[in-house]
Amino acid sequence: MTGGPISVAGVVVEPGERRDLAPLASESYTGDRTTLPMAVINGIEDGPRVFVTAAVHGDELNGIETCRRLLDAVDPLGVAGSLVVVPIVNVLGVQFGSRYLPDRRDLNRSFPGSHSGSMAARIARLLTEEVITGSDAGIDLHTAANHRTNVPQVRIAEDPRALPLATTFGAPFVMRAKLRPGSLRAVALEQDVPVLTYEGGQPLRFDADAIDVALRGIQRVLARMEMIDHAPEPAAAEPMVLDASRWLRAARGGVLELHVEPGDRVQAGQPLWTTSSPMGGAERASIDAEEEGYVIGATTLPLVQPGQAVLHVALPGEHLPSEDDPTEEEDEDDPDMTEGT
Template identity: 40%
Template sequence: MARRAPFVLADVSVPAGTQKSVKIPAVRLYTDTPMDLHVEVFHGTKDGPVLLICAAVHGDELNGIDICRRLIKKLNPKRLEGTVMIVPIVNVFGFIHQTRYLPDRRDLNRCFPGSERGALGSRLAWLVYTELMTKATHIIDLHTGAIHRTNLPQIRCNITDPVALKMAEAFNVPVILHAKEREGTLRAEANALGISVIVYEAGEALRLESRPIKAGLLGVLNVMKELGMVQRRGIRTSFKPLMANNSQWVRNENDGLITNKVKLGSQVHKGDILGYSCSPHGDMEQPIRSPIEGLVIGMSKIPIANEGEALFHIAKFSDEDILEAGDIIDAFIEDYSKRQI
C-alpha cells in the first residue's frame, strides 16, 4: 500500500505519521517585529477529515487556548486518521494586549473572508481563510463570553447542517443553540465554503476555568471520535444536551446597581424575576423579568449597568425540555467537577 502523501501548509511539508510546528508569517508591527500565525499540524497515517481547531479569534478569550495546549499533548499522529491543524492563538495582536480586538479596534470575527490588501483585520482574516480554512473539511472554533460576561458551556451551530449537528451532539455539553450566521464571521465564511463548523462557548474572557476547559477538551476528542479520526474508548456522561432554536438577551430598562437572583444554568419561566435594577441612592428598585421560558446561558459579570445594557442571555425551551434542564446542569457539574482529563 502506498504511503500517504504529505500535508503541505505554507510550503512546509508534513509527512504522514508526524507532527510539525508551522509558523506562517502574518504581518510586522511598526517596531519591525514579525508576527507569525503558529499552527501545530498532526498528519495521520491514514486518509480522513482535515479538522481545523482554533482559539482566540478574540484575543482575550483564554479557555480555548488552554484546550488547544492540552490537546496538542494528547494527540499521536501515528494513531490518527486524517489531519488536524491546531491554532491556539488566531488574534495574536489581541492576545498580546489582553483585548478582544485588533490594534485598530476592529473585531477579527467580523472581517472574514478578508482581503490581501485591506486593513489589518482584513489581512489577518484573509491569511486564516486562504491558508487554513480552505484546506479544512471540519472546523471547531473555541470561544468564551466577552469581557465581563460569562457563558454556560454550549455549542452554537447551524442545526440544519446534519454534519454540524452530529459534531455538536458528540461534543456533549448542556446546550446546543441554533445560531444565525453573522456576516464576516469565521463560521459564516466556512459554511459558505461547505465546511461544517461548530462554535464552543464557555466561561469568560481573561480567565482560565477548569470545568469549561475540561468539557472543551473532552468535547473536541469526542468530535474526533465521531469523525473517525481517533480510536478511543468513549467517555460517558450522564446527560444529553438540550437543543434550543433561539435565544434572547434581557436588557436593563433602568441604569443602576444590578442584584442577580439567578445564576448560569438557572431555569426561568416567563415573568420570573432575574434580578433587580437598583438606584445607588436607595429610592428605586425595579425587577428585571424574564420575557420567555428557558435557561440562563449567559450573564453580565458587572453589577452596574446603564439603560439598555445586556444582562441575561436566555435560551428558549419548551415546557417539557425545561423540566429536564435542572437535572442536566446538575449532571454536567457533577461529571466535570471530579473528572481528570
C-alpha cells in the same frame, strides 16, 4: 489505508509527523514579522482533515489552554487524517488582552480576508487559505465578550452536518444561531466546511469547567469522525438544542442582584434580578421571566445602567424573531456594541 504527506503554508508534513509552523501573516507597527503559529498533525492513516482555532478574539483565553492540552494529548501515530491546531489566531490582540486588532477591527468580522487588506484581513486570509479551505470540519473556541460569561454552548449554522457533531461535543446547549457576515463560521460554510463555534466562560480568565468541556468535546468529535480511537464518555445529559435566544436588559440603573445563575432553567413569572438604588431603600425594579427559557449567558458586572444586557436567555420551541424585531440586530457576542461599527 495509509495516508500521504500533506502541505500547509508550503511545509510538507509526512504521515505520523507533527510539524509546528509559523507562516508570515503581516508585519507589526514596529516592522516585526507577525506570524500565525500552528501545529499540523498528519496521522499515519488516511482520514478527514479538522482544524481547531482559538483566540480569534484576543481576550478570549480559555481556548488557548484547551489547545495546549489537546496538543499534549494527541499522538500523531494514533491519528487518522490530519488535525491543524491554531491556539492563538488574533496574535496581536492577545498581546494587549484585547478582543480586537490594534486598529479596533474585529477579526471575526474580517473573513475571508485579503492579501492587501488590513491586519485583520491578512490574518483572516492566511487562516482561510491555509487552514479552513479543504477541511472537513472545524471547531472555533470562544468565550463571552467583556464583562460577561457564557455557559458552555456550541453554536452552529443551519447545516445538517453540524448538528450531529455539535450534539456529540456534549456541551449543555447547542444553539442554531444566525451567521454573522465575515465571521469564520460563515465563511467556512460558504466553503462547505461545517464549523462548531464553542462559547464558554469569560474573557481574560481560565475557567476550568469551560476548558474541560471544550477539551472533552473536541476529543468526542474527533472520535466520532474516526480520527482517534479513545474519547471521553458521552456527556451525562443530552444537549438542549435551541433555535432562539434574546438578551434581557435592565430597565433601571443601580446595584444588580441576580436571582438566577448561568445554566439555570427559568419559568414564566420567575424573578430574575433586582436593581436597587446605591442610596439604599426600596427595590427599584424587579424583572420577571416572561417565558420559559435557559440562562446561557450573564453579565459579570455588579452595577447596571438602563438598557444594559443582563441575561442571555435561550428559548425553547418556536420563537423565531420577526423581521422587525429589534433583537434580530443584536450581536449575540457583544450585545452592547452597535453593529456595523
